[in-house]
Amino acid sequence: MTAERACKLGHCGPCVIRQRGICGSLTEDELLQFRRISRRRTYEPGETILSSDEKADLFAAVFSGVVKLTKILFDGRQQVVGLLLPPDCLGRPYGKVNPFFAEAATKVELCCYSYSAFEGLLEEFSGLKQSLFEQTLDELDAARDWMVVLGRKTAEERVASLLLLLATRSTLATHGRATETAVFELQLKRVEIASFLGLSYETVCRQISALKKKGIIRLTGPRRFSVPDLEALADISG
Amino acid sequence: MTAERACKLGHCGPCVIRQRGICGSLTEDELLQFRRISRRRTYEPGETILSSDEKADLFAAVFSGVVKLTKILFDGRQQVVGLLLPPDCLGRPYGKVNPFFAEAATKVELCCYSYSAFEGLLEEFSGLKQSLFEQTLDELDAARDWMVVLGRKTAEERVASLLLLLATRSTLATHGRATETAVFELQLKRVEIASFLGLSYETVCRQISALKKKGIIRLTGPRRFSVPDLEALADISG
DNA sequence: CGATCTGTTGACGGCAGTCAAGTCAAGTGG
DNA sequence: CCACTTGACTTGACTGCCGTCAACAGATCG
Numbered sequence: 289m290t291a292e293r294a295c296k297l298g299h300c301g302p303c304v305i306r307q308r309g310i311c312g313s314l315t316e317d318e319l320l321q322f323r324r325i326s327r328r329r330t331y332e333p334g335e336t337i338l339s340s341d342e343k344a345d346l347f348a349a350v351f352s353g354v355v356k357l358t359k360i361l362f363d364g365r366q367q368v369v370g371l372l373l374p375p376d377c378l379g380r381p382y383g384k385v386n387p388f389f390a391e392a393a394t395k396v397e398l399c400c401y402s403y404s405a406f407e408g409l410l411e412e413f414s415g416l417k418q419s420l421f422e423q424t425l426d427e428l429d430a431a432r433d434w435m436v437v438l439g440r441k442t443a444e445e446r447v448a449s450l451l452l453l454l455a456t457r458s459t460l461a462t463h464g465r466a467t468e469t470a471v472f473e474l475q476l477k478r479v480e481i482a483s484f485l486g487l488s489y490e491t492v493c494r495q496i497s498a499l500k501k502k503g504i505i506r507l508t509g510p511r512r513f514s515v516p517d518l519e520a521l522a523d524i525s526g
Numbered sequence: 527m528t529a530e531r532a533c534k535l536g537h538c539g540p541c542v543i544r545q546r547g548i549c550g551s552l553t554e555d556e557l558l559q560f561r562r563i564s565r566r567r568t569y570e571p572g573e574t575i576l577s578s579d580e581k582a583d584l585f586a587a588v589f590s591g592v593v594k595l596t597k598i599l600f601d602g603r604q605q606v607v608g609l610l611l612p613p614d615c616l617g618r619p620y621g622k623v624n625p626f627f628a629e630a631a632t633k634v635e636l637c638c639y640s641y642s643a644f645e646g647l648l649e650e651f652s653g654l655k656q657s658l659f660e661q662t663l664d665e666l667d668a669a670r671d672w673m674v675v676l677g678r679k680t681a682e683e684r685v686a687s688l689l690l691l692l693a694t695r696s697t698l699a700t701h702g703r704a705t706e707t708a709v710f711e712l713q714l715k716r717v718e719i720a721s722f723l724g725l726s727y728e729t730v731c732r733q734i735s736a737l738k739k740k741g742i743i744r745l746t747g748p749r750r751f752s753v754p755d756l757e758a759l760a761d762i763s764g
Numbered sequence: 765c766g767a768t769c770t771g772t773t774g775a776c777g778g779c780a781g782t783c784a785a786g787t788c789a790a791g792t793g794g
Numbered sequence: 795c796c797a798c799t800t801g802a803c804t805t806g807a808c809t810g811c812c813g814t815c816a817a818c819a820g821a822t823c824g
Contacts, residue, residue, distance in 0.1 A: 357670070359670065359671075359673075359674045361674065361678060361679075361764050362764070363764075365678040365679075365764075366678070367673055367674040367677040367678045369670040369673045369674065370670065380663065382660060382663070384663070387667055387670075387671070388670065417655075417659075421655075421659050421662070422620060424659070424662050424663060424666060425618065425620070425622070425662060427666055428662060428665055428666045428669060429625055431666060431669035431670055431673065432595070432597065432607040432608065432625075432626065432669055433597075433625070434673060435597075435605055435607045435669065435672060435673060435676055436597050436599065436605040436607065438673055438676035438677040438724065439605040439676040439723075439724030440599060440603045440604070440605045440724060441599075441603075442779080442780090443779075443780065477801095477802070477803090478802070478803060478804095479802085479803095485677075486676065486677030486678060487780075487781090488780075488781055488782075489802095489803085490780090490781080490782080490783095490803095490804085490805085491779090491780055491781070493803065493804055493805080494780090494804085494805080496804095497804075497805080510788095510789095510802075510803060510804095526599050526600070526601075526603075680811080680812095681811075681812065715769095715770070715771090716770075716771060716772095717770085717771095725812075725813090726812075726813050726814075727770095727771085728771095728772085728773085728812090728813075728814080728815095729811090729812060729813070731771065731772055731773080732772085732773075732812090734772095735772075735773080748770075748771060748772095748820095748821095
């Protein structure tokens, strides 16, 4: 790699999306080309990124923050159908609309790609399409895992399942591997947790308190969780 | 097309998988090549097609019947996480295992493809990969739709949602378009319906009886449903 | 005829939803 | 600085939906 090139790639080098996301599939040359159609954009908590049933004008990867995907019924009942953490992708190729809302749950930074150019590069860079396909397969697995949570688990198991999921993802992100204990910030409000778990937020509160009483978790702030024994949490999660 | 060729393609011509499934993306030449790695196989009701967490030795499309995808918790609680009807695909490329069981819910005919050869053709025939990717995106949509059913809907709405789903799919398959009424065979047992809906099978029975009493549906046999007004069913389904 | 499987209906209880009150922390404005 | 508001979270009391247990009906089959 020439010095000039190393400099140009510098911006992306340490980026999670390059390290573990879709940019990881690109060669250096492809990456340089890809950079030209991308730009960083920031969203505030609560801001809508994509509306349901509208043609998406956006294809992006999450650089930081949490994006929640939600669906609502006519009478206002809401269900979170997915959480996107770095370096997950947002947006949909091949013309169909996203049948859900995408909303910033925290402050969010996206790496946005020009939509029209992206579809072209998808054909040109076979690794990109492959990478996106595999992420979609993983998302499908996650969605089906969650169907078990929503269909069959008790309130306590649901809360434990979510804590385990986020504890695992956060330790993987920071330590790069699985650990026995975990300390992490759950960046969602109680009502958002409830919406993901198919519960009322009061029930979420009660179950968190119950897990605290059992010594499975500790809270150093309303959203700062510490899990002394992930194994024990996994046992409770079903 | 030469006469000889028309004859060779004859077997596939009227097949649902050719008409509306992954074979639809193939040119005639590709189809001829694809036929060489495929063979028909039959499964009896209750027979396991794929076990969870084992490396799949199978890639296949559903020719007839219903395949249910299930997950079970350690204590036996079971959740159906997907239903495959003709011409849906079963099996997973790129090495990962299927984290669920695939079981024949009815008598099932699959068109099975040699696994090793299939992965090769996936790279060779770009339309095949594209088609599979799009099916995966549709399955993800369906899974997320179902998360709303499992997380937020009442028992009555759940049963109505399933009936609507299967009524729609069956009228689409037979008439090729949406209709106002529907008569169809729900090929699942009550306990399987319950497992898909996250309910007990007794509750499913009760809700079916309740819908019958309301005049939303009629039953000419335990599994033969008739819906005089799909609109009314949709209203109830939430 | 009994055995088995599938489906239906009733009685009862428990888990989680609803309604409500209250705590706590962080603004906001006088 | 203090009174007030607001939003997030917690906890309690009560209710109701749905799960569990149970009895029974109908169909199929040996």
